[in-house]
Amino acid sequence: MNIQLPDMPKPADAATEHQLTFQDGTTRTVYDTGVERPYPDGKLIVSRTDLNGVLTHVNDAFVAISGYSQEELLGSPQHILRHPDMPKEAYADLWATVKAGKKWHGYVKNLCKDGSHYWVYATVVPNIRRGETVGYTSVRRKPSRTKVNEAIATYANLKGA
Numbered sequence: 031m032n033i034q035l036p037d038m039p040k041p042a043d044a045a046t047e048h049q050l051t052f053q054d055g056t057t058r059t060v061y062d063t064g065v066e067r068p069y070p071d072g073k074l075i076v077s078r079t080d081l082n083g084v085l086t087h088v089n090d091a092f093v094a095i096s097g098y099s100q101e102e103l104l105g106s107p108q109h110i111l112r113h114p115d116m117p118k119e120a121y122a123d124l125w126a127t128v129k130a131g132k133k134w135h136g137y138v139k140n141l142c143k144d145g146s147h148y149w150v151y152a153t154v155v156p157n158i159r160r161g162e163t164v165g166y167t168s169v170r171r172k173p174s175r176t177k178v179n180e181a182i183a184t185y186a187n188l189k190g191a
C-alpha cells in the first residue's frame with residue numbers, strides 16, 4: 031500500500047520548489063530554503079521503520095529537528111525527510127544493504143518541514159526476531175564537517191551524472 035504524503039507548507043522565506051517522485055510511485059512538492067540546522071549536540075536521532083520504510087518509532091530528537099509532530103511522522107514513509115539534493119543511488123545502496131541483512135553507514139541530508147535541512151551520519155540495521163527481519167532501525171550521529179563537504183561533492187556528482 032502506497033502512502034501519499036501531504037505537500038509541504040510553502041515557507042515564508044525564499045525557497046526553491048521541487049517535485050519528488052518516490053520509489054513507490056507517489057510524488058510530493060517540497061521546498062528547500064538552503065538553511066542548515068545544526069545537529070543537536072550530545073543527541074542521537076533515532077527512528078524505526080517497518081519492512082516498507084514506514085515510521086513506527088521516532089525519538090524526541092528526531093521529532094524536534096524534523097519540524098513535524100510525532101503524529102505526522104508515525105505511519106508516514108521515512109521518505110518524508112528526503113531532500114532534493116540526495117541522489118537515489120544513496121538510498122538504493124541503503125536498501126540493498128539492509129535487505130541483505132547487513133549494516134549500512136552513510137551521510138544523509140534531510141529536509142525539515144519548514145524547508146531547512148540537517149546533515150547526519152546514519153547507521154541503519156535490520157531488526158531481526160527469531161531469524162526474521164521485522165523492520166529497520168536508524169541511529170544518527172553528528173557528522174564531521176569534512177565528511178559532510180565530501181558528501182556534498184559526491185552527491186552533486188551523482189545528481190549531475
Ligand SMILES: Cc1cc2nc3c(=O)[nH]c(=O)nc-3n(C[C@H](O)[C@H](O)[C@H](O)COP(=O)(O)O)c2cc1C
Nearest residue numbers: 052053054079083108109111112113121166167168
Ligand atoms: C531505518 C531507515 C531509516 C531511513 N532514514 C532516512 C532518512 O533519514 N532520510 C531519508 O531521506 N531517507 C531515509 N531512509 C530511506 C527512505 O526509506 C527512502 O528510501 C528515501 O527517503 C528515498 O525515497 P524513495 O526510496 O521512496 O524514493 C531510511 C530507510 C530506513 C529503512
